[in-house]
Amino acid sequence: MxxxxxxxxxxxxxxxxxxxxxxxxxxxxxxxxxKVRIDSSSYVKVRGYNSPFDPAPREYWPKRERKARIQRVESHILF
Incomplete structure (x- = not known):
């Protein structure tokens, strides 16, 4: 060998x-x-009780999407 x-x-x-x-x-x-080379801060964790299949937390998913959209725009701004 x-x-x-x-x-x-x-x-x-x-x-x-x-x-x-x-x-x-x-x-x-x-x-x-x-696995260690991927930055975990680029992924937003979903709270355990919020499921995309559960219609109850209606305000969570739009708020999460707005926050993600803002972060995407800010990451593309060059100074």
Whole structure:
């Protein structure tokens, strides 16, 4: 069985300040996004008792959509 060093040398490269990036040094690189690399603040959590299938919290969903729309617009403003 071949070791970790051989596997790294054979299949992985160093790219974008990251080690163990799957790819070759021919310009084609496949980045595998790890779960920890996705920012959780970009996803708004839904309160447990508010379901999109429940018609009772009528004010929650429009308020949430307005807030998300404002955040999208603000994120595209360049200073």
């Amino acid at each position: 071949k070791g970790k060093r051989w596997m790294k040398k054979r299949y992985f490269i160093h790219a974008m300040n990251r080690d163990w990036v799957f790819g070759e040094n021919d310009g084609r690189t496949l980045f595998i996004m790890a």
